[in-house]
Amino acid sequence: MITGAGRGIGRVVAETLAAEGAELILTARTESQLLETAKIIDGYGIKSHVVVSDLADEQSINVLIEYVKSHVSQLDILVNNAGVTHSGSINETATASWDHCMAVNARAPFILCRELLTPLKKSKAGYIINIASVVGVKGYAKQTAYTASKHALRGMSMALAEELRDSNIRVHVICPGGVETEMVTQVRPDIPTDELIQPEEIAELIMYLVTHQGNAVVDELHIRRKSSNPWF
């Protein structure tokens, strides 16, 4: 299952997993974009389920959870990719904007991990991949709410990885810098397009995480643009 599968990173991850034969559950708010992703997946001869859900709304998340539980016997991969950002100084950040970032970026992945543990435990090897951000590790001015939500997602993931250490489920976090999607053009219009990471590069890393069979476990991946400072 991939959240935020209607465009950007989520759509490319969906296509990459479909190319390897994965049956997919695609979710986001905008049905037309999800159907467009489903059409791409169709091209690989792969079945996909489109479920419209607003991850800011717990009732709507519950509809999604019920759909998953009643349509699939096991879940192998949960990619918590859906995300929203907010740009503005602290004085320009309303409490509602803070709450929205926290709800979509941190609370929704928490609820989905909690409620989908049972189908994930039925998998031979279950994977939870949480898409945080470079702002889950450091802080940028004018991104207090977004930064706090990604730190929260990363923290939740660390605790859950420890909690599930002896289970069949691995929890991974990916922290990308600027990726060429609609989101980055809103938040960082200053970055030249040809310097941005491609969504395909994030999808390749996810493929590695979900296919690697050895004893090594990669807890967290930090991915930066070639032109940015090393380590961040």
Ligand SMILES: NC(=O)c1ccc[n+]([C@@H]2O[C@H](COP(=O)([O-])OP(=O)(O)OC[C@H]3O[C@@H](n4cnc5c(N)ncnc54)[C@H](OP(=O)(O)O)[C@@H]3O)[C@@H](O)[C@H]2O)c1
């Ligand atoms: N692009 C970057 O530079 C970058 C860097 C680091 C991390 N990230 C993270 O990567 C993830 C994907 O970002 P992206 O760049 O691909 O962004 P994007 O192009 O804006 O796509 C975001 C996806 O999330 C969905 N979404 C947003 N709000 C939602 C809600 N309330 N309920 C359900 N789905 C919702 C959107 O669909 P609807 O609007 O239709 O709901 C869309 O499918 C995000 O978590 C983002 O924070 C991005």
